Amino acid sequence: MKSLAREGESEAGATALGVAASAAPGTAPGLVVMDKTLRPATDSTRIPSTPNPLALHDRSITARLRTADHTGNTDPRDSVRGDPEERRTAVADTDETGERAGRRSGPGGGILMGRPFGVPVYVSPSWFLVAALITWVFGDQLDRILPDLGPVRYLVSLFFAVAFYASVLVHELAHTVAALRFKLPVRRIQLQFFGGVSEIEKESETPGREFVLAFVGPLLSLLLAGAFHLGMKAVEPASVPGVLLAGLMISNLLVAAFNLLPGLPLDGGRMLRAVIWGITGKPMAGTVAAAWVGRGLAVAVLLGLPLLTHTGLLGNRTQDIGGMNTVMDALLAAILAAIIWTGAGNSLRMARLRAHLPELRARTLTRRAIPVENATPLSEALRRANEAGARALVVVDGHGDPTAIVRESAIASVPEHRRPWVAVSTLAQDLTDGMKVSAELTGEELLDRLRATPATEYLVLEPGGAIYGVLSTLDVEKAFVKAMARPQS
Numbered sequence: 001m002k003s004l005a006r007e008g009e010s011e012a013g014a015t016a017l018g019v020a021a022s023a024a025p026g027t028a029p030g031l032v033v034m035d036k037t038l039r040p041a042t043d044s045t046r047i048p049s050t051p052n053p054l055a056l057h058d059r060s061i062t063a064r065l066r067t068a069d070h071t072g073n074t075d076p077r078d079s080v081r082g083d084p085e086e087r088r089t090a091v092a093d094t095d096e097t098g099e100r101a102g103r104r105s106g107p108g109g110g111i112l113m114g115r116p117f118g119v120p121v122y123v124s125p126s127w128f129l130v131a132a133l134i135t136w137v138f139g140d141q142l143d144r145i146l147p148d149l150g151p152v153r154y155l156v157s158l159f160f161a162v163a164f165y166a167s168v169l170v171h172e173l174a175h176t177v178a179a180l181r182f183k184l185p186v187r188r189i190q191l192q193f194f195g196g197v198s199e200i201e202k203e204s205e206t207p208g209r210e211f212v213l214a215f216v217g218p219l220l221s222l223l224l225a226g227a228f229h230l231g232m233k234a235v236e237p238a239s240v241p242g243v244l245l246a247g248l249m250i251s252n253l254l255v256a257a258f259n260l261l262p263g264l265p266l267d268g269g270r271m272l273r274a275v276i277w278g279i280t281g282k283p284m285a286g287t288v289a290a291a292w293v294g295r296g297l298a299v300a301v302l303l304g305l306p307l308l309t310h311t312g313l314l315g316n317r318t319q320d321i322g323g324m325n326t327v328m329d330a331l332l333a334a335i336l337a338a339i340i341w342t343g344a345g346n347s348l349r350m351a352r353l354r355a356h357l358p359e360l361r362a363r364t365l366t367r368r369a370i371p372v373e374n375a376t377p378l379s380e381a382l383r384r385a386n387e388a389g390a391r392a393l394v395v396v397d398g399h400g401d402p403t404a405i406v407r408e409s410a411i412a413s414v415p416e417h418r419r420p421w422v423a424v425s426t427l428a429q430d431l432t433d434g435m436k437v438s439a440e441l442t443g444e445e446l447l448d449r450l451r452a453t454p455a456t457e458y459l460v461l462e463p464g465g466a467i468y469g470v471l472s473t474l475d476v477e478k479a480f481v482k483a484m485a486r487p488q489s
Helices: 053-058 084-088 126-145 152-181 207-234 241-259 267-280 283-311 324-359 378-388 408-412 416-421 443-452 473-485
Strands: 112-113 122-125 186-192 195-200 369-375 392-396 401-406 429-430 436-438 457-461 467-472
Touching: 126 152, 126 241, 152 186, 152 195, 152 207, 152 241, 195 467, 207 241, 241 429, 267 283, 324 443, 324 473, 369 378, 369 467, 378 392, 378 408, 378 416, 392 467, 401 408, 401 457, 436 443, 443 473, 467 473
Parallel strands: 122 186, 369 392, 436 457
Antiparallel strands: 112 122, 186 195, 392 401, 401 429, 457 467
């Protein structure tokens, strides 16, 4: 799998399960599982076609502040116009994973199973579909090898499915432990339809660390395969333990082999990226090369997997080939190819995104603000702002220290004829330490600071503590989209 650190940033891995059964005479067959820890290209994030700088690694600053209209749809502009109470609680209702309380079982999360090494592990509902498929396929193999089991074979097959995904989890934990060792924060691990995802929230600082971070997953899978092979020597091959150990050995070998293929978003692709990065000194060059190799692999899987299974080269008996098996092989190949192709494309987009991050500067994006006291009428505050050419209001106490920001959305909601009678304090959002940012922040450092405390506006301060202005997340998003639209030099 691949712990995606960012090519972005986080590493993510997806273990692709292929269900081709091997039943060679005289051998204990195992479920032929083709695993590939897919990580969206150097990143564990699902990157949209137009990347959002505030939604890196699925951690949008404004997403938690969006509200639904009466149709259930969401409006991106709600990040600025949303309900005041929701904005006020934006920090308090997030847990240590960065997710809202009560939503840990929502889309993209799944069922929380535990927190090994302090990292939450989620199981997606789609996993149960894969478990059922593995149970069915492996059960049919057991019926041929151990016909005396009868219906009990499906219980054995279910145990195999759980044990296999436990191996996938070990693979992901290897990435996680390595990331934590390198002091890279890991948001979560998710087991889903086609494997596992380790969401690492920062990119490796050196190509050497990138290589190690990618390699430890396949290495653990190989060690597991070796352990299962040793276990086979202590049991009867034509027995339930023998068949289970053989299946787990083969599955982990395939997981390791598939992940070592040298194309993003596979672990081997991240290793290739690290090598090219080390040679050229340019992370972007490594990403581009590994991503295009990944796209080549996608085409090879689409065309080659059905051909291999049809000719029996994967160990399946030629008399079993045909009909539904052929359709299933083609469908599996199409799904795997689509995942690899999409992950490679995401890698390229994320690399481009990171190339534009330095263009985001708090100082240049900040709106000029004027200080006003609590009791100042809104109309008077706006008059002062217009005279000063300012676009934001900061509430200060009697000593001139900032205490709150007057929300732009709240100002727009007050009719002009009522503004002389509304005090700015009633429209202000109290400042927290997380809502105070330095005017010197740029690029990813700026985004990390904004992600840490979700809000719609932030107070920007000079290094000495003087008020510089107010930074709106909407302005950051617009600036980023504008930068992304420019051709890369």
